[in-house]
Amino acid sequence: MREFLTGNYAAAYGVKLSRVEVVSAYPITPQTSVIEKISEFVEKGELKAKLIRVESEHSAMAAVIGAAFSGARAYTATSAQGLLYMYEMIWWAAGSRLPVVAGIVTRAIAPPWSIWTDHSDFMTLRDAGWAMLFASSAQEVLDMTIQAFKLAKELMLPVAVGWDAFITSHTAEPVEVPPQEQVDYFLGEKKKSPAAVDFENPFAHGALAFPKDYPKFREDIHRTLKAAGEVYSNIERRYYEATGRERYGLVEEVFCEDADAVMFIMGAAAGDAIHAAGELRRKGLHVGVARIRSIRPFPRNEVEKIARRASKVIVFDRSYSLGFGGVLATEVRSVLHEEGVDTPVISVTGGLGGSDLSPEYFEKIFLKGLGV
Amino acid sequence: MVELPVARPSVGAAGKTGNWRLFKPSIDYRKCIKCLLCWMYCPDGVISLSGKGLPVIDYEYCKGCGICAEECPVKAIEMVKEVEG
Structure with missing residues (x-):
């Protein structure tokens, strides 16, 4: 069934199709309409879930942690300051090996206040033990949300699905919504997570680990x-088999095969970069775009392979490690160094706080990268 | 199989926690009405029941939190300062 959906509504459809049982809700722009739509589904009886209105994002994450401990399929969504406010519980979710899923509608962090996109909030999850997927269209938000529940279950870890404020979250596009029976088939029988409470075999969570025990949980x-x-x-292959939806891999490669300069980029702006690459190709310049869809796991093999073929790598970041540089660029450089790939890497950071990106902007970056 | 960071129930996993106590709950059995509220509220599960249905505190592990004294409806439990040394 084809629907005209914003990225946020697409997430809500993904949640409904995944038969989520507990959703915790605390509003923050630009995430709010995810939960609003879910709440509408619950009110109409289309989704049999408990919607918990909480007093803060810290509680929102705590609530889905509790739900996951009881064995329920649980979801919440947030942005920017909201994510930072739930940050302590973010680590609890991963450390407790709970399969919760969170939508992160990326928004710049205050101060100064901004409601527009950049990836600084999303990137704070990087070291917390979450799997981190990033969508660049409403369709991908829906597909990734459904896939995230399966990934969370198989990894016994929480999964974040990110997408850009407004550009993806509030822009409506045609979205192919898979039938319920296909998603049911894909997700399979709901099995109780081994991390869930078992009354026959009780345990205490949040226990103290002495130094000799602690490291093994991190490892x-x-x-x-x-x-x-x-x-x-x-999981992507099984999703494709169940629904016929497209497969991209951890990195979507566009014109990368014979490219001299390849740009690594994540999120909605990849569309502009791909458009720019197409324009430059028409002028005979060999440029390509590698759209990163997962930060954790980091696509080491793909990055290495793509960079080895190219003569120049450009990494476009929509977030900063302040005082150091682009987060993605740092990761790419690290992988290339470890794998002995000496392709030069140019780091470009832009689009912070929703500042505008355009195909023309990316054309300039490509030309600079090629030394033209 | 992932090893979960959880603790299974066991006696005295954190050592003899009775040493932590500053105040000791002392039950006056003449006042006790066997309501078992102290037994129910004890967060460390160190109150057991005697054959006669009276609460008995295991002082090896009682941390002296005072919740039993607080909950006792007939004020049969007094918190007594531990003697130093």
Whole structure:
């Protein structure tokens, strides 16, 4: 069924189709309409879920953690300051190995106040033990949200699905909504997570770990996330088999095959970069775009392969590690160094606080990268 | 299989926590009405019931939080300062 949906409504459809049982809600622009639409589904009886209105984002994450401990499929969504306010519980969710899913509608962090997109909020999840997927269209928001529940279950870790404020969250596009039975088939029988409370075999969570025990829990999460690329690829394949929807991999490659300069980029602005690359190709310049769809697991193999073929790598970041530089660029450089790839890397940061990006802007970056 | 960061129930996993106590709950059995509220409220599960249905505190592990004294409806539990040394 084809619907005309914003990115936020597409997320709500993904949640409904995944038969989520508990949703915690605390409003923040630009995330609000995700929860509003879910609440409408619950009111109409189209989604049999408990919608919990909480007093803060810290409680919003705590509520889905509790729900996941009871074995329920749980979801929440937030942005910027909201994500920062739930940050303590973000780590609890991962450390407790709970399969919750959170939508992160990316928004610049205050001060100064901004409601527009950049990826600084999303990137704060990087070291917390979450899987982190990033969509660039409403369709992808829907598909990734459904896939996220399966990924969370298989990894026994929380999964964040990010998408850009307004550009993706509030722009309506035609979205192919898969039939319920296809999603049911894809997600399979709901099995109780091993991390959920078992009354026959009680445990206390939040216990103290002495120094000799603590590291192994971190190593476990590290290992799981490092190997998660293959898990996600399998999930995408199974999703394709169930619904016929497109497969992209951890990195969507556009014109990368014979490109001299390749730009790594994440999120909605990839559309502008791809448009720019198309224009430059018409002028005979060999440029390509590699759209990163997952930060954790980080697509090491894909990044290495793409960069090895190119003579110049440009990494476009919509977030800063203040005082150091682009977060994505740092990760790409690190992988290339470890793999012994000496393709030069140019780091460009832009689009912060929703500042405008355009195909012309990306054309200029490509030309600079090519030294033209 | 992932090892979960959880603790399974066991006696004295954190050592003899009775050493933490500053005040000791002392039950006056002449006042006790066997309502078992102290037994129910004890967060450490260190109150058990005697054959006669009276609450008995295990002082090896009682941390002296005072919740039993607070909840006792007939004020049969007094918090007594531990003697130093």
